[in-house]
Amino acid sequence: MASAAAAKIAEVRETTRVERIGAHSHIRGLGLDESLEARHVSQGMVGQMSARRAIGIVLKMVRDGRIAGRAVLLAGQPGTGKTAIATALAAALGHDTPFTSMAGSEIYSLEMGKTEALTQAIRKSIGVRIKEESEIIEGEVVEVQIERPATGVGTKVGKLILKTTEMETVYDLGGKMIDSILKEKVQSGDVITIDKATGKITRLGRSFARARDYDATGQQTRFVQCPEGELQKRKEVVHTVTLHEIDVINSRTHGFLALFSGDTGEIKPEVREQINGKVAEWREEGKAEMIPGVLFIDEVHMLDIECFSFLNRALENEMAPIVIMATNRGITRIRGTNYKSPHGIPLDLLDRMIIVPTSPYEEKELREILSIRCEEEDCQMSDNALTVLTRISKETSLRYGMQLIMTSSLIARKRKAAEVDVEDIKRAYQLFFDEGRSVQFLKEYQQEFMFNEEDAIEMDTS
Amino acid sequence: MTDWLSQVKNAKKSCMVQNNLKKVHYDFGNGREMVEEYNTDTNVVTRRAWKLKNGMDAEGEWDIELGDPEVNFNKEQLLFIKESSTQPVVTRRNTRINLEWRIRNLPYPIETYSVVVDEEKKSLVVRTTNKKYYKVLRIPELDRLYLQPVQEAVRITHKFNTLIITYKKPKQLLELEKNVLEEVNKIKPNNYGDMDCKPS
Numbered sequence: 006m007a008s009a010a011a012a013k014i015a016e017v018r019e020t021t022r023v024e025r026i027g028a029h030s031h032i033r034g035l036g037l038d039e040s041l042e043a044r045h046v047s048q049g050m051v052g053q054m055s056a057r058r059a060i061g062i063v064l065k066m067v068r069d070g071r072i073a074g075r076a077v078l079l080a081g082q083p084g085t086g087k088t089a090i091a092t093a094l095a096a097a098l099g100h101d102t103p104f105t106s107m108a109g110s111e112i113y114s115l116e117m118g119k120t121e122a123l124t125q126a127i128r129k130s131i132g133v134r135i136k137e138e139s140e141i142i143e144g145e146v147v148e149v150q151i152e153r154p155a156t157g158v159g160t161k162v163g164k165l166i167l168k169t170t171e172m173e174t175v176y177d178l179g180g181k182m183i184d185s186i187l188k189e190k191v192q193s194g195d196v197i198t199i200d201k202a203t204g205k206i207t208r209l210g211r212s213f214a215r216a217r218d219y220d221a222t223g224q225q226t227r228f229v230q231c232p233e234g235e236l237q238k239r240k241e242v243v244h245t246v247t248l249h250e251i252d253v254i255n256s257r258t259h260g261f262l263a264l265f266s267g268d269t270g271e272i273k274p275e276v277r278e279q280i281n282g283k284v285a286e287w288r289e290e291g292k293a294e295m296i297p298g299v300l301f302i303d304e305v306h307m308l309d310i311e312c313f314s315f316l317n318r319a320l321e322n323e324m325a326p327i328v329i330m331a332t333n334r335g336i337t338r339i340r341g342t343n344y345k346s347p348h349g350i351p352l353d354l355l356d357r358m359i360i361v362p363t364s365p366y367e368e369k370e371l372r373e374i375l376s377i378r379c380e381e382e383d384c385q386m387s388d389n390a391l392t393v394l395t396r397i398s399k400e401t402s403l404r405y406g407m408q409l410i411m412t413s414s415l416i417a418r419k420r421k422a423a424e425v426d427v428e429d430i431k432r433a434y435q436l437f438f439d440e441g442r443s444v445q446f447l448k449e450y451q452q453e454f455m456f457n458e459e460d461a462i463e464m465d466t467s
Numbered sequence: 468m469t470d471w472l473s474q475v476k477n478a479k480k481s482c483m484v485q486n487n488l489k490k491v492h493y494d495f496g497n498g499r500e501m502v503e504e505y506n507t508d509t510n511v512v513t514r515r516a517w518k519l520k521n522g523m524d525a526e527g528e529w530d531i532e533l534g535d536p537e538v539n540f541n542k543e544q545l546l547f548i549k550e551s552s553t554q555p556v557v558t559r560r561n562t563r564i565n566l567e568w569r570i571r572n573l574p575y576p577i578e579t580y581s582v583v584v585d586e587e588k589k590s591l592v593v594r595t596t597n598k599k600y601y602k603v604l605r606i607p608e609l610d611r612l613y614l615q616p617v618q619e620a621v622r623i624t625h626k627f628n629t630l631i632i633t634y635k636k637p638k639q640l641l642e643l644e645k646n647v648l649e650e651v652n653k654i655k656p657n658n659y660g661d662m663d664c665k666p667s
Contacts, residue, residue: 164551171594171601175551175570182548204547235601 021418028407029092031381036093037061047376049073050093052370053086059361062088066095070297074325076316078305078355080332080348081363083404087331090363091301094329102246103132103298103326109307117271118314125272127319128249130326132296133284138203141240142176144169145212145231146193151183164387167197196229199243245296248324251280281324297326305330306349309341313354318356330358371398371406378407384414385424393430401439409433473570475647482654489512491651499635503605503651504534510648511563532607555600564641566634568604575599577625582632591616591632604632612639 036047040157041061043054050057056079066072078086090130095104105126112122151163164177165186178186182204189206191197198207210227250271257392287293301309308316319325330350337349346352366374379386386394390413398406410425413433417425439444447454479494489505500518505511511584514534531537535558550556563654570593581594591604609616620635636644 165548169601170597171598173599174554176548176554177551179547179549199548201548235603 018134022453026382029089031144031377032093032096032125034088034093034097035061035064035090037064040463041065046373046377048093048096050086050089051373051377052088052366053363056081056086056090056361056363057093059359060094062096063327067098067102067299070295072327073297073323076320076330076354076358078330078332078348078350078360079363080360082365083333085363085365087333088303089365091303091329091331094299095301098299101132101134101245102296103130103245104301105129105326106301106303109302109304111326112308112312119309119312121271121318123250123312123315124277125249126300126302127326127328128252128277129247130298130300131324132245132298133248133251133287134243134245134285134294134296136241136243138239139242140237141198141242142167142201142237143198143209143232143240144174144196144236144247145214146191146195146197147194148343149191151187152176167236169236171234172236174236196232200244201237203244205244207361226421235356241328247298248284251284252277253282269386287338295324296325300326300328302328302330304332306332306334306337307340310339310351311341313351314340317354317357366403368395368399371395371403373405374403375410378410382410382414384410386410386414387424387426390425390427390430393427397430397434397439401441405439408437412437472643472646472650475650480651480654482651484656489651489656491654492507493597499608502529505651509563509600511638512561512644531559531563537562555602557602557604564636566606566608566636568632570602570630572631573600573625573630574628577623577630580623580625580630582621582623584616584621586615589616591634593630593632605641606634609637610667612637612643 014457031049034048034050035057036044036050037057038044041058041064043050043057045052045054060077060079066075069071079090081087091106095106097196098104107126112119112126114122117125147166147168149163149165151161153159153161158209160180161183163183163186165176165178167174167176182199183205185204189197189208191206192209194212196209196212198209199205200207210229210278212226212231216228216230256272256276284293284295288295289295291425316328319329330352332348334349336345336347338344339346339351345350347355350358372391375387376391376399377392379391394406394413409430413429416432417429420429422429474495475493477495478587479496480491482489482491484507486491487507489507491503491505493501495501502514502516502518503512506513511575512533515530515532516529516534519528519530529537530659534589536556555570558569558571560567560569568591573595575595575597579595579597581596583592583594584590585592585603588603588605589610590606592600593600593604595601606616614637616634620637622633622635624633625631
């Protein structure tokens with residue numbers, strides 16, 4: 006019994022681990038009003054009015070879903086919010102529209118070709134909404150028991166007890182199911198549905214019978230009736246899968262387990278052709294509906310000339326998604342050639358794109374962003390400190406400024422202060438070098454470092 | 468849906484005999500396939516299964532309508548969720564005059580259960596007074612004849628943690644089964660299965 010209790014505690018810790026603060030986790034949308042005009046500060050976005058308005062129009066285009074294979078290039082200096090805008094677009098599109106985000110360097114892999122990686126990325130960005138009759142389990146959770154071996158390694162064992170108004174059943178859980186139950190934070194009193202074939206869990210809400218469990222509940226808590234009848238039902242469900250997922254399921258050599266391991270390898274073109282035919286057939290029968298999504302390629306200058314020419318061709322396909330690329334390069338060498346081109350992208354592809362520039366932030370905007378980040382990172386900061394931090398960000402970079410938020414807040418906490426003051430910022434500024442000071446330091450003390458020959462080969466960053 | 472007997476007549480059938488088991492395969496066209504197993508001593512169907520076709524995955528499984536469920540050692544299934552082995556399971560086993568359902572792992576006394584005909588759903592509804600078990604049992608044999616189930620034909624017994632529900636076959640069903648059996652007997656069995664095997 007004691008071990009079970011210990012397991013429960015560990016489980017609670019594990020579930021809280023999921024919510025971490027990333028560089029763009031404060032972004033909840035594009036911050037546009039109904040007429041697609043950008044609000045100055047909204048949904049975590051600040052400034053870049055014209056770029057956001059432009060992406061708002063792209064958003065409209067994606068939602069309409071009629072235009073295939075357009076490319077948009079977000080071009081701007083480092084730290085001007087290109088990735089933020091793409092993240093915002095993903096948030097604005099919502100769950101149902103596929104949004105694939107990748108970095109240009111991701112396509113270089115030993116396991117598959119560059120074009121295969123690009124094809125997979127493109128097919129990941131096309132959703133198919135399928136109506137299908139599937140077996141689901143719908144009930145109120147009576148109890149979740151998850152036990153792990155005392156050694157900490159090995160398979161976990163789990164039991165789930167579900168009930169309806171008429172019956173109650175104990176289910177055995179497999180490893181994947183335990184993980185998704187922990188991730189969804191399913192607890193007793195929740196009303197959930199589980200798709201038996203895919204193992205997907207959906208929380209419908211909390212049972213009315215448990216409405217008095219807590220004095221305070223979050224606003225989002227929805228109360229529902231305990232389901233009636235049998236636990237297991239056949240229901241017509243609508244689910245969205247991507248073309249890539251269908252490919253993987255149907256590629257004989259791997260089976261659908263590959264979806265979880267992520268190890269898909271190359272998929273034969275015949276399989277893809279067959280899937281395309283099948284999807285077209287479903288569309289005609291009215292069983293399926295296409296949802297073209299968005300493929301976002303960050304650091305697009307890392308692609309080489311072969312990828313660019315492949316993209317040229319791929320964008321002409323009517324199944325192609327909207328491709329958004331971002332780069333922070335100026336006129337530079339196209340990878341794989343000796344030619345120079347704007348943004349490191351060949352002119353013929355550039356010609357097919359609409360280019361959205363982002364510009365450096367104003368001081369006022371920097372201040373807004375920093376204060377939003379302070380809130381996101383749970384850090385109280387005095388007005389003066391924020392002013393100093395804004396100045397630092399203006400002179401060095403916004404990214405460096407954001408790094409100082411957490412560090413200075415930790416320094417402030419050490420002296421048991423309620424909020425971060427100018428002193429803490431100063432201390433953090435002295436402790437951590439920004440890129441400019443680091444370069445200067447290197448220049449001053451160069452002879453004391455290793456490999457410091459004057460004629461050292463400069464790093465090739467293109 | 469057309470009448471069952473004519474469907475059976477028009478289906479592409481093949482069969483084979485193994486000891487006292489006769490296995491018949493029906494292909495109804497448009498992807499519907501069914502397999503029946505007859506006991507040649509009693510001429511009773513011991514197993515009936517339908518091929519399942521699902522949209523995305525090319526490979527379908529068999530849905531057992533009658534007889535014991537196939538043991539599934541498929542590892543893929545273990546990744547998700549399945550009923551615990553201590554939970555009630557329904558199996559079907561027909562006799563010459565009765566349709567029969569056996570629900571194992573039901574430890575409650577017989578007063579707990581009620582089996583009621585639901586006219587609207589054309590099925591039997593199993594309920595327990597302690598709200599532990601509930602099941603809607605369809606009766607495909609009657610569905611094929613467009614017959615309405617009647618409460619008088621239902622009988623339940625409880626033995627060895629098993630609830631046995633019997634439903635007396637109506638006259639029309641007995642008639643139909645006789646006709647189908649005649650059809651089945653017309654098929655020439657393929658000879659593999661009982662070839663002379665002489666292990667050296």
